[in-house]
Each structure stands twice: as C-alpha cells, then as structure tokens.
Amino acid sequence: MSHPLYVAFIWHQHQPLYKSRISGRYLLPWVRLHGTKDYLDLILILSRYPKLHQTVNLVPSLILQIQDYVAGTALDPYLTAALTPEENLSEQQRWFIIEHFFDAHQRTMITPHPRYDELYQQRQTNGPVWCWEHWTPQDYSDLLAWHNLAWIDPLFWDEPEIAQWFAQGQHFSLSDRQRIIAKQRQILSEIIPQHKKMQLAGQIEITTTPYTHPILPLLADTQAGRVAVPQMALPQARFQYPEDVRRHLSRAVHFYKQTFDCKPRGLWPSEQSVSPAILPMVAEHGFNWLCSDEAVLGWTKHHFFHRDEAGNVIAPEVLYQPYRLETESGDLAIVFRDHRLSDLIGFTYSSMEPDVAAQDLIKHLDAIATKLKANQGDDGTTLEQPWLVTIALDGENCWEFYREDGLPFLEALYSRLNARQDIKLVTVSEYLNQFSPRETIPVQALHSGSWIDGNFTTWIGEPIKNKAWNLLKAARDTLAQHPEATEKTNPGAWEALYAAEGSDWFWWFGEGHSSNQDAMFDQLFREHLAALYQALDEPIPDILRHPLEQHTPTADYPPQGFIHPVIDGYGNEQDWNHAGRISVGGARGTMHRSGPVQRLWYGVDHLNFYLRFDLQAGQTLGAGDCQELHFLWFYPHQTMHNSPIPLADLPNQAPLNYLFHHHVCLNLGTGKTIFQEAMPNSQWQSQAHSITYALESCLEVAVPWQNLPNIHPDWQLQLVVLLANQGTYREYFPEHHLIPLTVP
Structure with missing residues (x-):
C-alpha cells in the first residue's frame, strides 16, 4: 500500500499568568494583544482549506485569562491608559505611554501606519523628554489608539468599523478608543468557540498543557536536571513533589472538559520537557499521546541527527515516526518535532518573500519523501510506510515579524499544500487512529530533557534560577505544613502555588533570555509566592519584597535567539534585539580606545550570519x-x-x-x-x-x-x-x- 507523506503541524499558544495575586490586577497586556492578533486568525485562515488538518495547543492559563478579558474583569495598565480621557492622564501614565506604547515590531506593525510611525520617529529622533515636553493631549490619544489598532490582525482590517479607523488615521477620541477596545473584546470572545467548532468538524485537534505550564520533570524531582548535565549545580533544597505533577495534569483535564465538552487526547508537555518519572502520571490521566523535540529523541537513542548541506535529516526513518511508551498506567505514543523545520517557520521565513518561503518548506518536505523512498531499497516511487513529519512551534510570537502577520505566507503555503495529493496534513490523533507506532522506547530509556538542547539549563542550574527554586520549595513546604488548606477550603493558596510553578519565571531569570520587562516577571513570581503565604496567614518572607536580581543590561552577552536584520546601515534596535554583543572601544586597552569601532553585534538565522559594527x-x-x-x-x-x-x-x-x-x-x-x-x-x-x-550610522554585514x-x-x-x-x-x-x- 502506498502512502502520502503525513505532516502534523502543532501550534502552541501560551501566555503565563500576568494577574497579580496580591492586587488582583493584570500587570502585562499580552493575552489581550496576542488574543486580538494571533489566536483566532490562525485557525480562520486554515478554515478556508478544509482538506488541511492541524493541531492547536491551548494552555489552560491562557484560556483563563482570555475568559477574564471577555468578561470585562481583566484590567492591565495599558488598557487603563487607553480608556483614560487624554486630558486626565497622570504624569506617571504619560511617561508609561511614551515608554511602552511602541511595544510592537517596528517594520511590520508601526512603520506601515503613518501616524503611528510619525509619533515613533519623534520619540526616536528627539527622545522621551522632548515628547514629554511637546506632545499634546491629541498626540497621546492617537498613540493610545494606534497601539491597539496595530495589534488587530490584518485578517479583520476589511471589517467596516476597523477599515474606518484605519482610514481616519488620526484625531482619535476617547469614544474611538472605547470602540477599539470593544472590538478587541469581540475578537477575543470568538477564539474559544471557533476552536471548538473546528474541532467538532474534525479539522483541528485541540491539545492541552499542564495547568500553568510548569516543567513537570523538575516538579517531580529537580535531580532530573542532572540527567543531561551531570555536574549541574542544583538548588540547595531538592524540590520533589510528584503529587504536583498529578495536580497540574488533573486540573488541565478538568478545565479542558469544561471548555470543550470532551476529554483531551494529546498533551504538549511544557517546553516539550519529558522524563521517565512523569510518563505513568500522564497515562493515568487519560492522555493518548504527547510531543517532544528531536533533541530528546537523539539523546534517547544515542543518535545525532546529521543533516546534509540543505538542512535535511540524513536518517529520516529515525525522526519521522511516532514511538510507543509502555507505562504501568497504559501505553502512550510520543512524536518528536523536526526542530529545524519548526525554526524555519518560527524564525526565518518572515525575512523571505511569502511565495519563496512557502515553496522552500514544501521543497524540504519533498526532499524528506525522496530520501525515504530511496531508503526503501526497491526503486519505488511511492512511500510504502506511513511516515509522519511533526512541525511544532510557538503559534503567536513569530507572526509579528511577518508581513501582514503571516497571512500572505500561510495563504501561499496552504494553497500549495491543498493542491498536493502526496502530502497530507493530519492531526496527530487522526494519524494515530489509523497507524499504531511501529517502535517502542522503554520508559526508563526516555531521556529527561526539553526542546532546548535536550536539557533543563534554561530553567535551573544558574545561581539566580536556583535561588528562585529554593524560594518555591520553601513556599511549597509551608503549604504542606497546612493539611487543613485543601484546594476546596483554601483555593487561593493552591492557585498561587500553581502560578509560581509556571516555567516562564525561571526562563527570564539569569542569563540567556532578556526583555524590557524582566523586572515585571521577577515581581510576578514573587507576588505569586507572597500570595501563597498570605492565603495561609503566614508571614511573608522579607526576601519576597525585593527583586531577586538586578535587571540592568550586561555589557557583553551571547546571542539569545535568531535575528533577521534588514541590512541598511542603521542598526534597528528590534532587528538586533537577540544578537550577541561584544564591547570593543573603551573596554579593551589603549589600542581599542583609539579605534573606530565601539561595539560588535553578531548572530544568525537559517539564511545568513550577521555582523554589526557600532x-x-x-x-x-x-x-x-x-x-x-x-x-x-x-x-x-x-x-x-x-x-x-x-x-x-x-x-x-x-x-x-x-x-x-x-x-x-x-x-x-x-x-x-x-x-x-x-x-x-x-x-x-x-x-x-x-x-x-x-x-x-553603523556597518551591517550579511x-x-x-x-x-x-x-x-x-x-x-x-x-x-x-x-x-x-x-x-x-x-x-x-x-x-x-x-x-x-x-x-
């Protein structure tokens, strides 16, 4: 029997809990803004091609926050400012607006809108103080309006009311801004019903994640960090609460049933992190399959995925199939994503023409099929086995780097795939219903690791990350000393614990990842822990009242991710945001003090490596x-x-x-x-x-x-x-x- 090449796209939609458990207010707006721009349009575009099936992962903590905004019970500082009459803005709010209301990708979300770009250029050219001294109430009002308009997905721009705002361009009033926010709520209100509708129709499968996106292997036992890094410096206090793994899984299943009126089949383990210890607990909660990264499979099978010069896997049979995991609580299937194909969509295709990028991805899929056919050894022209290519990635953050939020790219890709008979897009469960895994991985042989290099060093091992784990352990031990505080009698304490156990806080602590809101993530983590002590009527440790680290930029640091700069000689700050940096002038001795170069930036994507000289x-x-x-x-x-x-x-x-x-x-x-x-x-x-x-103004090279x-x-x-x-x-x-x- 011949088969097409089966392809499973899995889009991961996640935001951490931005609601302060002390004040009850949201500190950051990203659920509202990404909800307006990224979650609904992704599946609406797909719905135009019923033949194409995909999987979407919705994290419970994201859905909870969407529901809060839809209900009108969520208020963040950005939203408060947008709904304040411009003449009544406080000095603090005005500074906040100048600093934060350009939080959007300049080339795709600011420059295309003349009035928004005009205000941006004023701040860039003249500086924040000049804006403070010269901007009129109308300037603030227009900026408040445009920050929210720019986050509305282009798919909705032809709606009459939205089209009218774009045509108006300026002179926005408070009434205009109120209607813009109302439109945001309307878009947010359609996200869950549309997902539910398309799952019932069979075009998408919705999966879930442990309740607040924790790293399950580390909740079960922080010693799991030493599987990949034997000499890792671990926290002083060993965190070992496997019952919390069960709690996060149980709450995720319960929440999913309430939301979608059925049980979830698939699990996206947070950060694709797995270990032998968590597998029986995943199975006992009724999951059929989970996904991880090729790095975990490589460590498990002691196999390095060599690629040819085009980036295609040389031994595709190892990667492009699901595996069986036999646990004491039942069997699981596990799929492993192609890391490079996922990264091409996530980090590289945004800098290419949409048609070229779409054709490049299909060229890679064709190369995979060709290699699999060649390895059959029978000179066949069709695939004799049902192979599955898994492409899994963040479904929200990449699109702001694409033209029109990715719409031209996705249309180009889907129209091509829709015309192909030899490539078939499926949900993971759809594939597993038809084809059982052909190979088994012994449970204890499964590697303990994540999608990042097959280890957990992003979340544990650095001094500041370990300090945060010690604080989490102390709070968890305090809760354990209160057996009367059950989830029914004291839900506040448990919700605070779940929030603090999320992975995102540890991601931002220490080296490797940074944003202009690191201090806010630090604050949220400490407030979640403080709320736990408060709910138990225990004294809040003084350490939780102060930042855990100094959030000041370091002089030199390695690359933090892929970059895609436009080579124009002006060094756009967003283009180089994730680049590595090395100080040269004034930092290295007499020779370099007199040289022309002050700072060197460097980084890569799948197309080029880049250098910038300030x-x-x-x-x-x-x-x-x-x-x-x-x-x-x-x-x-x-x-x-x-x-x-x-x-x-x-x-x-x-x-x-x-x-x-x-x-x-x-x-x-x-x-x-x-x-x-x-x-x-x-x-x-x-x-x-x-x-x-x-x-x-600088030298840029690709x-x-x-x-x-x-x-x-x-x-x-x-x-x-x-x-x-x-x-x-x-x-x-x-x-x-x-x-x-x-x-x-």
Missing part, C-alpha cells in the same frame, strides 16, 4: 587609516584546508597566527567585496558570493550560508575581525579570543 562618536570606516575590514573564520574539529591571514605586518600572536578556512574583505573605500576559501599549500582562492553590507556549500548544520565556527589599510594590518577584535557561532 562606531565611536565622530569616527568612520572606509576613510583614513582603516579602509578595509577583514573577517576570517575556521571550523574547529573539522578536517579541511586552512590558510594564514593574508595581511602584512601581522603580529605573531594568538589568534592572529591561527589558520582560517574562509576570508571576507570589505574595502569600504572602493565598495569592493572579496570572498576567499583556503586551498592547499596555505593559498587562498576567490569564490563567487552574495555577501551584502551597508554603512551609514554572509549567506548558501555561499558556504560544504558547511553542515550544527557545525561550529570561530571568527576574528581585523581592520587594515592597503593590505597592512592595523588592529583586531575581539581581543584575545574568537567569536563563536553555530551553523543553524
């Missing part, structure tokens, strides 16, 4: 003594030709005396770019390239991965940057070390 005040590149910028890199642990840096007067010191494989020279005086590859006998050979750069055809995903590279003039060395940075990058 200049010292009054300095420039391409003139005087520094007309050439060279950067060279090699691939550690890979056997290949390498050659020395081709510059005169080069000091004989590390890393300048290292050998390198690739070399780029930007002659900023003539505008000429040279790209070279090392050859035998320490020679260099020029290669064709599509490297781009722009020099205005080096396409396609110019490196023999370099494979997950390879490491190490890079150094040099300034020169007419082939003669002048200086280099970063001093005494190399810039590390990973090929995605």
